[in-house]
Amino acid sequence: MRLVAGSFGWPFQGSWKSTWVPGLLTVVLLPVLFIPLLGYAIAATRAAEHTPPESPPPWRISPRLLSDGFWTSVLVVLTVLPFAIALNPLAVALRDVARGEPYAHVIALLVLALPWGLVALLVIPHATAAFAASGDPRDLFDVRAALRGVRRDFMTWNVSAAAMVTAWAIGIACVGLLCVGIVPGVFYAILVSAHAAAALHREGPRPSTR
Template sequence: MRLVAESFAWPFRASWRSAWLVGLLAVIFVPLLFIPLLGYAIEATRTAETGAQGPPAWQLSTRLLLDGLWTSAAVLLIALPFALLLNPLASTLHALGEPNAHVIAFFALALPWGLVSLLLMPHATAAFASSGRPRDLFDFAAALRGVRRDFMTWNVAAAAIVTSWAIGLACAGVLCVGVVPGVFYAILVSAHAAAALHREGPHPSAR
């Protein structure tokens, strides 16, 4: 599980404090800074792919904004089918007498959406970060081929991503730290884990 350990430690390496300072502000104002935050996630993935020992500094640029824009489009595209199913499923549950139909429908669809995102986004993100070509973000067939080609690395990377988000959300209550640093930590761990799928040089050991 070397990859998991490296991904968990990576957000706190090198000159991480300045990256965190801006990153926390971006998470706080995520309704306004959603696109720059996603752009930074791509930049973090790109940096990790080169083997850099720590998250990159924030540099607001056209590339960062475009990366964030394309990534948000990919995220929304994956979420769209599940969003379209929400109301029909809730209506069916309501007709069956379920008073919390929309809540149950939301969580029922959240699991398959999460699984599909895990199958598609890590490889797509890593490929896009490496090439800079937006079409790589939407080449879901290539992402699935990547999972089949190196299932072990993807499996460990997915485990790191899921665990980091669980830790990030736990920060809101259990750890009494707050959800904001937890979310930014999860973004950085996810970036490093995804980078393992397209890193320059040998892949890190998944064991």
């Protein structure tokens, strides 16, 4: 439980002006600035991997941040691609059951969301944590190492994954329930996910999962 509590409170540490203001702007311009945003997520993970974890880092556009963002975007695309390819064929197969469009695509998307989410949670947290620590892009694509990490410390992975899923649920809930909009919710979820992923590759003793 310490890990979960620490992850949810971590985004509010440090200077919010140097973290949140650029972060919110980047989320607003996500279609254009997704590479810097992903690069910052890696930088945040790297900061959280220290013992004790550092505060969310201030935004600094640098070659390393852009490189980290590029390689992380490649990982995300490769993770999504098989399910994106399967979307249309599955929607066609479900067209009669769903009584036409757009319901067929909606149902197909929901059917594929669960296995994609599981694959993403199994691979991306360990991969990004290892990449943040080493700076070696090959760590992002070492699926075997990610799965070994899950088996080696299933409890920490399970709690980290729960924190990530909950953070993204909170982020989506920000649209209506909290009346603050999805932009701060998304950036909050990114920071929580970075801190939770860092627990999988943190220097020194790991925080208790109880």
